[in-house]
Amino acid sequence: MEYQIFLAGVGGQGILSVTDILCNAAVDMGFKVHGSETHGMSQRGGSVFSNVRFGEIFSPLIMERDSDVLLGFEPTEALRYAPYVKPNGLCLVNIHPIPSPSFTLTKSSYPEIKSIVLALKTYTPNVVSIDATKLASELGMSIVQNIVMLGSLSAVPDLPLSVDSLKIALKKQFRAKHFNLNLKAFEIGRQAYKNNNP
């Protein structure tokens, strides 16, 4: 068995925290884990990705057209890394856009979300859109959009990680005073996946 999750977004979105939680949950369930991530220069507001692989694996990197899930924390970043999702894999995307400063300079506008979702569908028919940032804002902390996305992922039927193991890893990740908010974000994301997945 092997299972692979490709996480993509913008530096500062908390992608490494989610990577941590997924790795810990996988080890908790007895899997061998391997992951890879972006540090250093490319982190500063740039495009970042991380890979989580567990099961019978060696490489820390996922191959194009091979990831079971593409977890996109930002629409155009999801599209940038869409070649990594399996032809019948799942693309779970936060549709809240984050423009780039180069954008503002060239006075171009952010592409239409609808077009991005359509483009994502050329890589896999299974695209689930979640407005994770909006859901997180409703909790009063837009930054927990990453945990909303994690919650959505937890509802994916073929994910070999149990909700319990994810919650244990979630609890380990944050200080006690932040746990409740993150748990709420997780549950909201979980529900959002169920609501948005026809």
Place this chain on the structure above:
Amino acid sequence: MAKIEDIFENVSDKTLVLLGNEAIARGIIEAGVAGVFTYPGTPSSEIPNTLYAAQPLLKEIGYNLYLEWSTNEAVALEGAYGFSLLGHRVIFVCKHVGLNVAADPFMTLVNAGVIGGLVLIVAEDPHMHSSQNEQDNRWYTKISNAPMFEPSDAREAKAMLKDAFRISEKYQVPVILRTVTRISHSRADVHLDPITFPEFRQAISLEIDPRRFVCVPSNARQNKQRILGIINDISNYLANSPWNRVDEGTEEKFAFITCGSAYNYLKEVLLKLRMSCPILKIGLSHPFPRNQVTQFLTKYSSSLIVVVEEADDVLETFVKKLAFEIGFQSKIVGRREGVTPSYGELTIRKVWNGLSKVLNLDLLPPEIPQKQSELTFARPPVLCPGCPHRATFYALNKAVSRRHRIVSTDIGCYTLGVAPPLSAGHVTICMGSSLGIGSGLTHSPGLKDPVVSIIGDSTFWHTGLPGLVNAVYNKSNLLLLVVDNSATAMTGFQPNPSSITSHSSVETLAIEDAARGIGVKHVATIDAYNPKESIKVIKEAIKHKGVSVIVSKGECVIQSTRREGLPESTYYIEADRCVGCYACVNMIACPAIIWSDRITTEEGKPIPMIDQSLCTRCGLCAAVCPYHVIVPRSVDEVLGD
């Protein structure tokens, strides 16, 4: 990242998910190391960072670790050597180019050898995720004779580290542990072994034999013979090292030789191809394991031998050389034949493609659909919202025309300032190069424009100092702009000689004092966030004949925000009064300034707004706006707006 108290728990049976660099940090404590000397650099930085954070906790359990943020890699290695001379186990950590800085002491101290175990952990960055070059440091083993371990993952890195110390001590030779980005920055479940507390022997200065350690020619000649003998001894001792092992296979059409990170990609491709071939995995690559490679070649003399490695064709070169020497008749293929590309980082796909092509395999990796280019856009790393460097570069641009100047910049976050519209940089080569190149430019015939060198605080102390001495000595007509953010920010906020510190174990130095001490006549300090004043000071300095130094002080906004939070008051663009001049957009390009949905009433031009989730309330945009429509406001007022 794992929690520090978990990583350094004194347990003997526990599995944790660790970053490669965290696993190495744990390994350092399991090996009973007494000292760590380092200068930070991606992808090595989390090794000392993790240990630095753990120091108080280690002290509590009675483990006194000396961790030194040395000012550059050369002095770091020399410092580590001092520990070794008194019999202590010691670690030197750097990124690949750091070994170039330390190469001078390194090349000679390998010959003289060590007393306490000395392991150099050198992290390479194939694909240059955060580096100025791609450099295969395995070549250093061939010119220095230092033994090298090449782990394939975090678990091996930790285990090899301990064996590296055993060999270092048994043969009194420094040993290199080589890692790459995809080992240092990969995560894996790692088994923790017990912590070993360093044994502090009585000072043994009598063992420091000048006939060996004073490398004057007569001693140096003996040392050269010494290292050649040692390499020979290690070769014999390690003739059957378990770190060079064979993964048996049932199909013998192909036999693979691989090492380090490449092993993982090869294993994965063979799994995908359902091929079971023998693999010789080299973990201890120098001294070159002649014995084991010979055995492998002999056993698989009717197979096609395939060498798979990341970065340069080092392994391939030495396998082919050996094959020639032993009269091996079968074919050996590698980089030269197209198994792996000659640059960049390996991936499963690259190895698969290479093997398919060279081995004529039917099964190719799945094709990648065409990219939807009109919907995606480049998102390069940029200076953070509120970064003091942006404010300094804005002032520089106002004071010295971008069209009539040459800017020699350096390595750090501020290198990101070369992007338009700040455009603060024409050339960057390596740490400290801003001054040497800048000085050279000023003496070049035909130069009309002023030359500005830009350097950060940590880089100034690293290798900027000798360049400044040289520029003053040679009467260069140069403005040095030190962008002092009081942090080694790019690599994760390690302290440096002039950064804010609460540690009593280090001295705080002032860059201005150093400049004056060297003999710079024109030295000024500016507040990065006061561009109006900065412009005046820069204009004056650029007129000065000789070297002038301006230190622009503005703490890294990430560091200050972590410590003190954001200021109470934020900034707001009064859309009704905005005329659409776009000074804020075109001159500073702050990521927090984005387009709103509103347009100006007269000309219908789009109006920018401040993204409050990104803004760090530095106020630079307010200082830049010629119409004063960017104004301070309370956060509640703005967010309720």
